[in-house]
Amino acid sequence: MGTAAIFCLRMSVLYASIAMAGGLYMAISGDHTAAVAHAHLAIIGWFGLLSTGFVFRNFPQVGQGNTPWIIAMLLAIGLPVMVIGITFVSYENRSMEPLAILGSLAVFLAVLMLTFRLWTIKLS
Numbered sequence: 001m002g003t004a005a006i007f008c009l010r011m012s013v014l015y016a017s018i019a020m021a022g023g024l025y026m027a028i029s030g031d032h033t034a035a036v037a038h039a040h041l042a043i044i045g046w047f048g049l050l051s052t053g054f055v056f057r058n059f060p061q062v063g064q065g066n067t068p069w070i071i072a073m074l075l076a077i078g079l080p081v082m083v084i085g086i087t088f089v090s091y092e093n094r095s096m097e098p099l100a101i102l103g104s105l106a107v108f109l110a111v112l113m114l115t116f117r118l119w120t121i122k123l124s
Helices: 004-029 035-058 067-090 094-120
Strands: none
Touching (some): 004 035, 004 067, 035 067
């Protein structure tokens, strides 16, 4: 699989493709109920994972060790859990709200970990 940077870059284009397919479906069907889920998938999946991959790739000291893999996995797994939960809530199924919360917490933890890493590791 390679480095955490490559994993993030590959996941970003996968999530971008899924988000675009969802956007096309909404446009064709005229049903924009899942627009919030689509937006989260597009922004966090495409931009979030892409930028995380670039940070890991362009600042090797940030991308070394196990922490980048933990960050990548929290993003890659937390995002679809969050998006599935948001989608169900968008369609008035409140019983799936814990998925949205759990996925959001995983993504938030990943962002906090990356923030801490960027502020505590000497960047050159």
